Amino acid sequence: MAQDDCDVVIVGAGPTGLALAVGLRLYGLRVRLLEKQDSGKREARAGIVWHRAMEVLADLGCAERFVEEGVSLDSTELFVQGRTVGVLDLTASGTRWPNPLSIEQDAVERLLAERLTEVGGAIEWSTEATAVRMAEDAAEVEVRRADGRPQTLRCAWVVGCEGSHSLVRKAAGLPFDGGPRRHLQVAQINAKVDWRLPYHGDRTYLLLDKDLSLGCAPRPGGGYRCFAFTREPDSTPLTPVTVEEMRQLLMRAAHDSDVWLTPTLPEWTNRARFQDRFARSLRSGRALLAGDSAHLWAPIGGRGLNTGLRGAHNLAWKLASVVRGWAPPELLDTYSTEQRRTALRVMRRTRRDVLESPGTWRVLLTMRLVGRHVLGTRWAADRIRGRLADLDLDHRGSPLSAHGGGDRMPDQQVWADGRAHSLHTLLSYRHWTLLSVGERPPPAPALASCSLPVTVRAVSPTHASRQLPDQSLVLVRPDLHIALQTRSPEEVTAYLGRWCTRAGAAPGQ
Numbered sequence: 073m074a075q076d077d078c079d080v081v082i083v084g085a086g087p088t089g090l091a092l093a094v095g096l097r098l099y100g101l102r103v104r105l106l107e108k109q110d111s112g113k114r115e116a117r118a119g120i121v122w123h124r125a126m127e128v129l130a131d132l133g134c135a136e137r138f139v140e141e142g143v144s145l146d147s148t149e150l151f152v153q154g155r156t157v158g159v160l161d162l163t164a165s166g167t168r169w170p171n172p173l174s175i176e177q178d179a180v181e182r183l184l185a186e187r188l189t190e191v192g193g194a195i196e197w198s199t200e201a202t203a204v205r206m207a208e209d210a211a212e213v214e215v216r217r218a219d220g221r222p223q224t225l226r227c228a229w230v231v232g233c234e235g236s237h238s239l240v241r242k243a244a245g246l247p248f249d250g251g252p253r254r255h256l257q258v259a260q261i262n263a264k265v266d267w268r269l270p271y272h273g274d275r276t277y278l279l280l281d282k283d284l285s286l287g288c289a290p291r292p293g294g295g296y297r298c299f300a301f302t303r304e305p306d307s308t309p310l311t312p313v314t315v316e317e318m319r320q321l322l323m324r325a326a327h328d329s330d331v332w333l334t335p336t337l338p339e340w341t342n343r344a345r346f347q348d349r350f351a352r353s354l355r356s357g358r359a360l361l362a363g364d365s366a367h368l369w370a371p372i373g374g375r376g377l378n379t380g381l382r383g384a385h386n387l388a389w390k391l392a393s394v395v396r397g398w399a400p401p402e403l404l405d406t407y408s409t410e411q412r413r414t415a416l417r418v419m420r421r422t423r424r425d426v427l428e429s430p431g432t433w434r435v436l437l438t439m440r441l442v443g444r445h446v447l448g449t450r451w452a453a454d455r456i457r458g459r460l461a462d463l464d465l466d467h468r469g470s471p472l473s474a475h476g477g478g479d480r481m482p483d484q485q486v487w488a489d490g491r492a493h494s495l496h497t498l499l500s501y502r503h504w505t506l507l508s509v510g511e512r513p514p515p516a517p518a519l520a521s522c523s524l525p526v527t528v529r530a531v532s533p534t535h536a537s538r539q540l541p542d543q544s545l546v547l548v549r550p551d552l553h554i555a556l557q558t559r560s561p562e563e564v565t566a567y568l569g570r571w572c573t574r575a576g577a578a579p580g581q
């Protein structure tokens with residue numbers, strides 16, 4: 073095969089492909105991002121970025137801009153059969169991004185595209201990948217441009233971020249297991265709602281009734297994203313959603329006969345049915361999958377975009393480490409294992425989510441009897457919040473997680489260099505961090521011959537911390553997950569020895 077045109081070809085400039093391109097550019101890789109559409113103007117689709125995805129965007133260097141454009145959400149009020157059950161505070165602890173953000177997917181893509189330009193990348197618009205071929209040490213991607221001109225791109229790796237009909241997945245022969253989600257559809261509209269409930273710019277409403285779950289989330293620019301999950305027969309045609317249909321659903325959910333809707337501009341409605349599907353592996357040789365091309369489910373809980381961003385974040389530093397020669401290609405198999413497990417857990421949660429699934433009599437009765445108590449109990453509210461925020465999804469059991477490893481390192485106050493810091497400001501997506509904890513930590517091992525970039529930091533937690541035990545060494549991955557907790561410098565050396573090629577570039581100290 074001829075010399076590579078670039079390190080990585082990414083097919084598809086949706087949120088996943090864009091986030092991956094930014095992550096790879098932060099490591100200086102030569103990336104080509106192909107998009108068959110001619111511009112970024114698309115439909116709204118996903119509307120919420122949860123806490124963990126905000127951390128991902130912070131690592132990519134653009135979270136502040138998202139906060140400027142989005143609406144920060146503080147709470148959700150739950151109604152069952154028209155009666156309020158309670159308010160759930162959405163503010164999470166242990167993160168620098170305590171609130172989820174209401175922001176439309178077209179804005180997410182625009183902001184990521186701007187960030188990509190800043191880090192020296194670009195989207196190749198009107199460029200459709202039409203075929204992918206794999207060799208042992210490289211890949212070839214056939215593309216067709218707007219003028220019909222075909223071209224062959226050569227790259228070391230190709231990543232399919234092109235959604236559910238992934239060309240890369242098919243070319244790699246990776247089965248997409250699963251099937252349709254029966255008797256569930258969502259109808260959505262962006263609109264101002266005039267009803268008995270007051271408009272709080274930072275509060276969402278969730279209204280549960282028999283065979284209906286309806287949510288209203290404030291949008292940037294005013295009004296709500298209204299979404300209604302219903303149990304429709306699969307044979308019902310997918311006709312366009314009308315204002316009157318949504319008004320009837322709102323009246324039913326709110327038990328309010330006086331509801332009026334005014335669509336906001338640009339007008340947007342959507343009706344969709346869903347599939348639950350997983351690629352059996354996210355890697356085959358030189359091909360990788362991320363986002364909807366790897367996993368799909370109903371947008372209950374608003375997880376698709378968020379899980380795609382997490383996947384891109386998990387993949388970018390690993391792929392960069394392999395391309396740079398810092399780590400062996402087996403590191404990429406851990407992306408497949410970890411992201412598949414994350415996605416399977418997310419899908420299970422969407423199936424068990426009783427608040428956004430159309431209500432059954434049993435759920436409605438239970439919510440009426442104990443809902444208020446559950447929302448008012450601290451541990452239960454913390455648990456629900458942790459799940460919504462996606463902060464509790466760990467990588468325990470991954471080949472990359474050694475003793476005490478796998479959990480995401482929460483943000484917390486620590487002493488370092490004689491003053492208090494937020495721990496996350498001392499960590500970086502561009503390198504691993506070895507935290508030597510306490511007044512008398514074990515000596516950090518010599519890292520001069522380690523090919524992976526590892527920075528050593530001495531810290532002391534201001535309060536007792538399970539993740540930072542006194543007199544220990546804690547190795548944190550670039551994506552904030554704990555790799556290893558130990559008192560033994562030899563264990564750190566052995567761990568890094570397993571994942572370093574040693575022949576690569578010098579570590580960034």
Ligand SMILES: Cc1cc2nc3c(=O)[nH]c(=O)nc-3n(C[C@H](O)[C@H](O)[C@H](O)COP(=O)(O)OP(=O)(O)OC[C@H]3O[C@@H](n4cnc5c(N)ncnc54)[C@H](O)[C@@H]3O)c2cc1C
Binds near residue numbers: 084085109362365
């Ligand atoms: C109605 C609806 C509501 C949703 N609501 C939510 C929500 O509230 N929260 C949430 O998190 N998620 C939600 N989702 C899911 C979310 O929109 C997707 O998970 C997300 O868009 C996936 O991003 P992606 O980048 O993986 O794929 P996509 O967004 O599908 O992007 C793929 C890109 O690849 C391009 N492409 C395809 N084939 C080729 C090719 N051969 N060559 C070049 N380019 C190609 C496409 O044009 C597209 O731009 C919703 C989805 C729907 C349909």
